[in-house]
Amino acid sequence: MNDATQIVRERATALLADGTVAAVVGWAAGRGDHDRHVFVARTPEEAALLVADQYCGALAAKRVLSLLDEGKIALVARGCESRAVNRFMADRQLKRDQVHVIGWPCPGMLDPATGDALKRCTECQRRNPVLSDEVVGDPVPEPELDRFAELERFEQKTPEERRAFFQDMYESCIRCYACRNACPCCTCRVCFVDQERVGWMGEEFTADQARYYGTVRAFHTGDRCIECGECQRVCPQHLPLMLLMHKQVRDIDGLFGPYPGGGMEPEGPDPLRTYHTDDLEEFM
Amino acid sequence: MPIAETAHEAQGQANEEFRPKILAFCCNWCTYAGADLAGLNRMNYPADVKVLRVPCSGRVNPQHVLRALQDGCDGVLVCGCHPGDCHYSTGNYYAKRRMMVFKRLLEFEGLPPERFQIRWISGSEAGKFRDTIVQVTDDIKKLGPMAADEPSQAVVAALRAKEGEL
Numbered sequence: 326m327n328d329a330t331q332i333v334r335e336r337a338t339a340l341l342a343d344g345t346v347a348a349v350v351g352w353a354a355g356r357g358d359h360d361r362h363v364f365v366a367r368t369p370e371e372a373a374l375l376v377a378d379q380y381c382g383a384l385a386a387k388r389v390l391s392l393l394d395e396g397k398i399a400l401v402a403r404g405c406e407s408r409a410v411n412r413f414m415a416d417r418q419l420k421r422d423q424v425h426v427i428g429w430p431c432p433g434m435l436d437p438a439t440g441d442a443l444k445r446c447t448e449c450q451r452r453n454p455v456l457s458d459e460v461v462g463d464p465v466p467e468p469e470l471d472r473f474a475e476l477e478r479f480e481q482k483t484p485e486e487r488r489a490f491f492q493d494m495y496e497s498c499i500r501c502y503a504c505r506n507a508c509p510c511c512t513c514r515v516c517f518v519d520q521e522r523v524g525w526m527g528e529e530f531t532a533d534q535a536r537y538y539g540t541v542r543a544f545h546t547g548d549r550c551i552e553c554g555e556c557q558r559v560c561p562q563h564l565p566l567m568l569l570m571h572k573q574v575r576d577i578d579g580l581f582g583p584y585p586g587g588g589m590e591p592e593g594p595d596p597l598r599t600y601h602t603d604d605l606e607e608f609m
Numbered sequence: 610m611p612i613a614e615t616a617h618e619a620q621g622q623a624n625e626e627f628r629p630k631i632l633a634f635c636c637n638w639c640t641y642a643g644a645d646l647a648g649l650n651r652m653n654y655p656a657d658v659k660v661l662r663v664p665c666s667g668r669v670n671p672q673h674v675l676r677a678l679q680d681g682c683d684g685v686l687v688c689g690c691h692p693g694d695c696h697y698s699t700g701n702y703y704a705k706r707r708m709m710v711f712k713r714l715l716e717f718e719g720l721p722p723e724r725f726q727i728r729w730i731s732g733s734e735a736g737k738f739r740d741t742i743v744q745v746t747d748d749i750k751k752l753g754p755m756a757a758d759e760p761s762q763a764v765v766a767a768l769r770a771k772e773g774e775l
């Protein structure tokens with residue numbers, strides 16, 4: 326058992342035992358080797374099942390929102406989960422005193438099947454939690470990497486090639502909405518896609534509809550995206566959704582920046598929910 | 610056939626078979642008034658543009674632009690008051706930021722920039738309204754219908770061959 330697992334279990338047990346929190350959100354082992362899933366511990370016995378190692382690939386933060394009725398919730402939070410907590414607060418989904426953040430400086434996650442670093446971790450810019458009530462372990466060095474490298478390679482393509490690429494991508498999308506459901510920015514009670522049609526894909530399913538969904542989903546989260554990469558990680562079709570997110574984040578930084586990315590601060594305003602009268606003018 | 614008086618008409622004759630459908634979102638307080646004034650002054654501009662009046666450019670949800678392009682429009686124009694002149698003070702400032710990011714996103718996905726244009730036109734700028742409509746119509750006529758944007762088989766085949774390498 327690694328140190329982080331040990332400390333997380335101890336802390337979770339203590340927080341549950343003295344009634345500080347009603348539940349602890351973290352990860353537990355699944356059936357397969359290195360299989361980890363998001364897990365909610367409500368008793369000290371369940372707290373003994375928590376795991377915090379390099380295979381906890383899923384973003385656990387969004388689970389907190391469905392538990393708020395139960396009382397104060399503790400969340401084991403790496404850099405990405407802590408940014409999600411900021412995101413929730415800025416989006417008025419959560420108040421700071423509703424969550425107890427057990428910060429976990431992140432060692433970087435591995436794919437259980439291949440042992441390679443997860444893509445979302447190779448593009449991470451913030452491994453240490455941006456906020457916490459307590460921290461498990463020592464701070465880790467922040468990675469110095471270019472998260473836009475893939476985007477810049479992609480932008481070498483001609484518009485026609487990009488058109489073909491995205492046509493292909495939207496033809497592959499099965500509109501399962503996993504990308505939306507996993508995203509910590511997607512917290513609308515009624516999503517725009519469900520305003521038009523309830524349920525999964527209709528009989529009239531087309532690539533155009535997938536494009537409408539995919540593009541608008543990306544845009545709705547574009548100026549709030551915490552760049553956790555969870556949308557792409559959960560996509561059963563392995564579609565490169567982070568291209569769309571990184572594109573917008575980099576544009577926003579260039580146009581209205583400097584912009585560090587979503588969820589770095591507990592309050593807005595988000596770049597598309599504010600303006601400056603001297604913003605760049607290109608529509609005159 | 611009469612001799613074309615302007616480059617615009619010459620272009621129109623060359624593409625006689627293609628009359629683009631262009632949707633222009635015009636804010637009630639400025640651009641729509643500008644369009645009205647252009648009409649009062651009997652200015653000529655192509656009838657390929659359908660004007661849709663909205664209370665404010667800030668009301669134009671960017672997803673309407675994509676939906677219009679998917680549902681048969683060959684081009685979309687979004688117009689509002691000049692920044693600083695919004696009837697609701699700030700609507701067009703928000704619209705500006707949104708449209709700047711959304712336009713880049715659509716172009717990233719391969720949309721030719723001319724198919725989605727944004728312009729600030731005040732209530733007194735009848736001439737600018739006419740010129741904008743003429744220019745946008747010209748742009749779209751040059752591009753042809755949306756279907757003309759379909760990537761060629763060669764590009765699709767090359768892409769499939771390189772599957773997986775981004």
Ligand code: SF4
Pocket residue numbers: 497498499500501502503504505539556559560561562563564566
């Ligand atoms: S997760 Fe992938 S397949 Fe599912 S809706 Fe999102 S993009 Fe489409």
Ligand code: SF4
Pocket residue numbers: 504507508509510511546549550551552553554555556557570
């Ligand atoms: S859009 Fe994707 S990367 Fe951005 S916050 Fe949502 S899940 Fe994370």
